[in-house]
Amino acid sequence: MNYRWKNGLIFALSLTLIVSLVVVGLGQDEPEIQNPNTLTAVATGTANTLDPSYAYDTASGNIITNVYENLIRYPYGVVDGDEKKPGDYSVSKYEPMLASKVPSQENGLIRKTPDGGIIYEFPIREGVTFHNGNELTPEDVEYSLERTMIQDRSGGPSWMLLEPLTGYGSITSLVTTVAGVEEYSETTSADRTAAFKAFIDPAVEVKGQSVILKLNDPYPPLMNILAHSSYWSSVMDKQWVAEQGGWPGTAETWPEYHNPGGGSAAEESPLYDKANGTGPFKLDRWEPGQEAVFSRYEDYWREPAELESFVLQKTQEWGTRRLSLVNGEADIVYMPLQYIDQVQGAKGVTVQTGLPTIQMNPAAFFTQDVKTENNEYVGSGSWGDGIPSNFFNDVKVRKAFNYAFQYDAFIEQVLQGYGYKTNGPVPKNMQPYYNDELEMYSYDLDKAEELLKEAHDGELWAKGFEFTILYNSGNESRKTAADIFEANIEKLNDKFEINVRSVDWSTYLDMMVQEKTPLFLIGWIADFPDPHNFVTPFMASDGTFSGWQGQGMKELATEKYDPLIEEAMATVDEQERKEIYYELQRLAKEDAVDVWLPQAQGIRVMRNWVQNAPFNPMYSDSWSYVYPISKGYE
Amino acid sequence: MISYITRRMLVLPFVILGVLLIVFGMIQFLSVNQRLSTYISSPAELKNTDLEVLAEEYGLNDPIWTRFGRWISDVVQFNFGWSESAKMPTKKAFTTFFPVSLELAIWSALPIVLGGIWLGTLAAVNHNNVIDHIARLFAIVGWSLPSFVAGLLLLMVFYGGVVSWFPPGRLGFEAKQIVNSAQFVRYTHMNTIDAILNGNWFVFVNAVRHIILPAIVMSYVRWAMLLRIMRSSLLETLRKDYVQTARAKGQKEGVVIKKHARRNALIPVVTVAGIYIAFLINGLVVTETIFDWHGLGRWAVNAAQQFDTSSLMLFVLFNGVLLVFANLAVDIMYAYLDPRVTYD
Numbered sequence: 001m002n003y004r005w006k007n008g009l010i011f012a013l014s015l016t017l018i019v020s021l022v023v024v025g026l027g028q029d030e031p032e033i034q035n036p037n038t039l040t041a042v043a044t045g046t047a048n049t050l051d052p053s054y055a056y057d058t059a060s061g062n063i064i065t066n067v068y069e070n071l072i073r074y075p076y077g078v079v080d081g082d083e084k085k086p087g088d089y090s091v092s093k094y095e096p097m098l099a100s101k102v103p104s105q106e107n108g109l110i111r112k113t114p115d116g117g118i119i120y121e122f123p124i125r126e127g128v129t130f131h132n133g134n135e136l137t138p139e140d141v142e143y144s145l146e147r148t149m150i151q152d153r154s155g156g157p158s159w160m161l162l163e164p165l166t167g168y169g170s171i172t173s174l175v176t177t178v179a180g181v182e183e184y185s186e187t188t189s190a191d192r193t194a195a196f197k198a199f200i201d202p203a204v205e206v207k208g209q210s211v212i213l214k215l216n217d218p219y220p221p222l223m224n225i226l227a228h229s230s231y232w233s234s235v236m237d238k239q240w241v242a243e244q245g246g247w248p249g250t251a252e253t254w255p256e257y258h259n260p261g262g263g264s265a266a267e268e269s270p271l272y273d274k275a276n277g278t279g280p281f282k283l284d285r286w287e288p289g290q291e292a293v294f295s296r297y298e299d300y301w302r303e304p305a306e307l308e309s310f311v312l313q314k315t316q317e318w319g320t321r322r323l324s325l326v327n328g329e330a331d332i333v334y335m336p337l338q339y340i341d342q343v344q345g346a347k348g349v350t351v352q353t354g355l356p357t358i359q360m361n362p363a364a365f366f367t368q369d370v371k372t373e374n375n376e377y378v379g380s381g382s383w384g385d386g387i388p389s390n391f392f393n394d395v396k397v398r399k400a401f402n403y404a405f406q407y408d409a410f411i412e413q414v415l416q417g418y419g420y421k422t423n424g425p426v427p428k429n430m431q432p433y434y435n436d437e438l439e440m441y442s443y444d445l446d447k448a449e450e451l452l453k454e455a456h457d458g459e460l461w462a463k464g465f466e467f468t469i470l471y472n473s474g475n476e477s478r479k480t481a482a483d484i485f486e487a488n489i490e491k492l493n494d495k496f497e498i499n500v501r502s503v504d505w506s507t508y509l510d511m512m513v514q515e516k517t518p519l520f521l522i523g524w525i526a527d528f529p530d531p532h533n534f535v536t537p538f539m540a541s542d543g544t545f546s547g548w549q550g551q552g553m554k555e556l557a558t559e560k561y562d563p564l565i566e567e568a569m570a571t572v573d574e575q576e577r578k579e580i581y582y583e584l585q586r587l588a589k590e591d592a593v594d595v596w597l598p599q600a601q602g603i604r605v606m607r608n609w610v611q612n613a614p615f616n617p618m619y620s621d622s623w624s625y626v627y628p629i630s631k632g633y634e
Numbered sequence: 635m636i637s638y639i640t641r642r643m644l645v646l647p648f649v650i651l652g653v654l655l656i657v658f659g660m661i662q663f664l665s666v667n668q669r670l671s672t673y674i675s676s677p678a679e680l681k682n683t684d685l686e687v688l689a690e691e692y693g694l695n696d697p698i699w700t701r702f703g704r705w706i707s708d709v710v711q712f713n714f715g716w717s718e719s720a721k722m723p724t725k726k727a728f729t730t731f732f733p734v735s736l737e738l739a740i741w742s743a744l745p746i747v748l749g750g751i752w753l754g755t756l757a758a759v760n761h762n763n764v765i766d767h768i769a770r771l772f773a774i775v776g777w778s779l780p781s782f783v784a785g786l787l788l789l790m791v792f793y794g795g796v797v798s799w800f801p802p803g804r805l806g807f808e809a810k811q812i813v814n815s816a817q818f819v820r821y822t823h824m825n826t827i828d829a830i831l832n833g834n835w836f837v838f839v840n841a842v843r844h845i846i847l848p849a850i851v852m853s854y855v856r857w858a859m860l861l862r863i864m865r866s867s868l869l870e871t872l873r874k875d876y877v878q879t880a881r882a883k884g885q886k887e888g889v890v891i892k893k894h895a896r897r898n899a900l901i902p903v904v905t906v907a908g909i910y911i912a913f914l915i916n917g918l919v920v921t922e923t924i925f926d927w928h929g930l931g932r933w934a935v936n937a938a939q940q941f942d943t944s945s946l947m948l949f950v951l952f953n954g955v956l957l958v959f960a961n962l963a964v965d966i967m968y969a970y971l972d973p974r975v976t977y978d
Binding site: 320 | 664665667668669670673679685687688691692715716720721722723730768782789790793798801803807810811814923925926928932939941
């Protein structure tokens with residue numbers, strides 16, 4: 001055979017081989033359980049740190065939740081891979097974890113002190129060991145809570161313990177107030193030690209086998225803040241942390257361990273890449289941004305976990321994650337809602353939909369008194385080819401926008417049908433505080449037209465307006481929401497013009513902070529399942545988002561909302577609180593401060609051989625606690 | 635030649651300093667809040683955050699020269715700061731991601747070069763007949779096929795289909811356990827090479843199974859260019875008189891092509907291939923993403939999206955050095971392959 005044809009033949013043969021493999025590859029096979037003793041979960045987040053006092057992101061939380069434990073936990077419903085229901089769960093009831101009893105007024109472990117304070121007593125379980133073999137003591141619990149309080153890194157979670165236990169939102173503001181100076185840098189080490197002894201130390205005390213938390217004022221969500229899935233309240237081993245170079249627990253030394261790395265360099269904390277908890281899994285290995293590998297802790301105080309090991313892996317690309325799931329190498333994967341059709345009905349794959357979520361993500365915020373100087377997003381800054389600064393100060397305009405949104409279209413297009421309408425800011429699944437007596441705004445262009453004709457004394461309707469709604473690029477749901485506003489408002493009057501434009505996240509953030517976006521879209525996911533965690537960012541005068549909604553919003557909030565928000569925190573009586581939150585939600589609707597967009601249902605995607613997967617909306621990604629899970633067919 | 639190299643080396647620090655200043659300067663055009671987005675990459679991180687306090691803490695309000703000076707003085711002490719995009723120290727991020735990209739580059743280099751040359755030869759030898767057309771079509775499809783499509787298609791067939799020979803990622807579960815055990819010494823952090831050095835064939839086979847598909851994708855999308863250069867260069871050579879002479883001597887066709895024509899036709903191909911391979915070491919975002927390889931390319935893109943200055947600057951520094959050396963190497967190769975080129 002001559003050279004030319006020999007090579008040609010090789011080439012043709014290899015092409016044929018590739019094509020035939022493609023054809024064969026399109027076939028199907030029988031699912032067989034891969035790695036029956038290992039659970040592989042594939043998600044997209046990069047954990048920031050393993051330090052429970054530092055972590056404030058769900059990716060870190062997914063690791064910490066399995067290694068560390070808290071005093072109490074929420075009941076979780078258990079779902080088998082082939083079931084669809086979320087099971088019995090609660091975010092307002094508790095079960096004991098490292099505490100042997102859940103404190104309540106009935107069992108006398110929550111009681112009032114003569115000076116008007118409240119005491120929570122947690123009897124600590126005996127015979128529990130950390131992964132390094134050390135025994136759990138009440139001192140460890142005291143130390144852990146205090147450590148979170150003194151570490152208080154910038155932008156971190158410590159405020160959640162500081163607020164109830166000391167009355168201050170940060171340890172620096174506590175110290176400066178005690179010292180009577182303006183700046184933390186002006187305080188002396190004596191001031192700092194004194195502040196610790198006066199506020200931190202007495203807030204958490206050991207009495208026998210119990211730990212006692214003492215609050216000067218009631219703080220209704222305290223139990224939520226302590227419950228498992230609140231990483232900042234994880235129980236650490238005092239001796240071990242000190243051995244790693246961490247805080248030894250003394251009053252004099254705490255400032256050295258405060259705000260490690262300035263809140264941005266997580267490695268500065270000695271627990272950045274080490275973990276030693278009492279949980280069902282030990283951490284074997286962590287490669288940031290790649291994977292975490294866990295193995296079963298055999299001396300666990302409950303029955304050891306069914307699974308021998310657990311791998312939490314990061315894969316950015318959905319297509320790759322999907323293949324790992326279909327192939328059976330991954331047991332649980334994170335799936336963005338828009339891809340649900342790709343896994344519905346796939347062999348051996350279960351898609352659970354309709355799981356309750358506790359979030360308000362996203363909502364559309366109106367900026368009142370939007371800044372118009374050097375602001376290309378408000379046009380000229382006056383009627384006709386722009387909007388005046390007070391465009392959204394008129395409640396009629398805000399209501400008109402609420403009527404001009406196709407809620408059902410948003411559910412269909414963005415949430416693929418897996419969404420629900422809600423009134424904000426208290427999430428629908430946060431019972432009993434969600435006000436379901438309120439009628440929701442619905443799509444009604446006639447009403448929107450009527451309101452806009454009256455708004456701003458008719459000037460708006462006569463002269464028209466133009467402004468831009470921004471969304472951060474890549475966020476398609478925000479774009480669709482903005483498009484819906486554009487289409488409907490422009491339908492009403494030829495002189496109305498709304499532009500929709502994408503900017504990168506950094507510009508988006510910048511514009512929101514500077515109060516230059518007339519209407520912005522952003523969302524909030526619960527730190528702890530209490531309405532306080534939602535009314536504050538959405539309605540308080542200094543709230544995270546409401547703080548960007550301009551002077552008009554600030555005035556509304558100071559006058560009407562702030563007093564109610566405070567009042568709701570002054571009592572632990574559920575009925576009383578419920579009435580106040582009902583009123584806040586009524587006001588939010590009446591004043592139309594935001595547009596409450598439909599929310600996504602929780603969805604999880606797993607192999608049908610995954611059994612006993614726990615469900616609680618407070619576990620991030622709704623599956624992150626692995627202890628009860630086993631693999632097999634029934 | 636030596637003086638040429640010396641001159642190029644002397645320019646190197648200035649080139650790199652210039653590039654660094656430009657990149658650093660461009661980031662500084664952004665407002666303070668925009669630069670804060672490095673630390674606040676999602677709404678969740680806004681919680682309980684006072685942006686003004688943060689900006690002050692991170693020194694974002696300082697003048698640009700103060701900040702550049704601070705960065706340079708840190709770098710001189712070999713401290714590259716914290717990578718907010720990789721969530722680890724920048725130095726560690728680089729040493730983690732670099733071997734990943736390098737290993738992929740090494741494994742792709744051979745198929746890219748050999749495949750390109752082979753296809754080019756095939757096309758030239760069968761000039762204008764069916765095989766030529768098919769080979770060119772095959773290569774041009776690769777050139778036009780986005781690597782995420784090629785990558786996902788291959789994964790669907792060789793991983794998600796009947797066979798699961800070639801999974802994504804760098805190692806399987808068991809192999810990873812071995813690699814991370816105390817007995818396994820990680821000399822280079824390149825799995826295939828470490829496996830050979832440790833004499834562990836299980837890990838080697840596993841690592842190779844993971845590297846085959848990305849290497850194929852990286853090669854396939856590059857073959858078209860090499861094929862075209864090889865084909866035209868060989869066609870030209872085949873028309874030369876000395877090739878006719880060889881044929882006239884009665885040499886076999888295979889010997890004429892392989893020994894006489896192809897070697898001389900290789901010069902332009904080697905040059906292009908050299909630069910290709912230098913660029914491969916940079917990491918390739920799409921291939922790394924599809925196959926779940928955590929390499930330099932993905933890190934750089936994440937860092938750029940997040941304005942993660944410390945990571946970006948290290949990447950720029952690395953790239954500057956790499957490209958200056960790659961260009962130099964190509965220049966030297968020219969002189970070596972073609973005696974007519976001199977630099978003195």
